[in-house]
Amino acid sequence: MNCREVRKTLSAYLEKEVSPAMAGKIEAHLAGCENCRLLTEELKALNKSLSSLPEVEPSPALLAKLYAIPGQVELEISPAAGEPEKVRIFSRKFWLSPAFQPLLVSLTVILIVASLVFFTQPGRSFQKSLSLEFHRAYSQAQRVLVKAGVITDRLNGFRESFLASLGSDQLPKSDQN
Template identity: 25%
Template sequence: MQCKEAKRLISSYIDGEISPDKRREVEAHLLTCPDCRRELEMMEKIVKLIHELPEIEPYEELSDKIWVKYTLEKDEFLKNPFRKFLLILGFIAFFGAIIFLAQNYFKSQSFDKDIYSYYNFHGKMSTSINENTLIDLVLYQYSGK
């Protein structure tokens, strides 16, 4: 196992989230690699310190205050006519851009007055050109389609 893969798996190794085969590979690598062992020790210390942090209980009214603030701000946002106008204008611009890009994409996919493309598209391209094919080519070229 390479150091890059071992370092990527260290967090999962600590949490016990890797398969037994991968676990053995990581352990074998850790026996031979001092850099990865230091990385593992550092990660274990970080995890230990995080688990030692006290849990903070939010006070009871916190969720009520958050909900009230959210609903008031939402109502204020929609009551402001300028913000409504900007919101509608943003939607129009977004969908206008999508329509514009779609039109340009489909225009670029259409066949121009390129005779080869026309005949290739219509399945009329062949190795031998007879008189009717030549007439079709000329008529198509000058028809303006």
């Protein structure tokens, strides 16, 4: 073990909270290192002098003040009796409530994705390709609608010629649609 490792575990060693294997390693280091041995002796002397000090009991007035602190904090937070608790929209309590945490997470994700799309070079190229695909799909949809209009016009023409060939006076006229 080196000095740094011994200094980290020295307090636990003095309180006999280390494994016997670790204690053996520390003792072997202390046998060969004068600085760590002096530090160990100083810590032992400090522990001995601290244990000889008497325990001080806090005064009843101090205890009463300490026990009153949680009640004072609750009075500052909670509303007066009979008043409904007002939760302001701009308060931290409102926005960090569990009901709004999923909303905050989703807004954060949306902002991150939007910033990646709008403010990075790959995002700009993605915008261009997305715009191109949108315009292609739009023009294809327009072509399909035009073809559908042409087909309905042709079908209406076939219908009219069929009715004319049968003789329109034999069949009742129906709606043109």
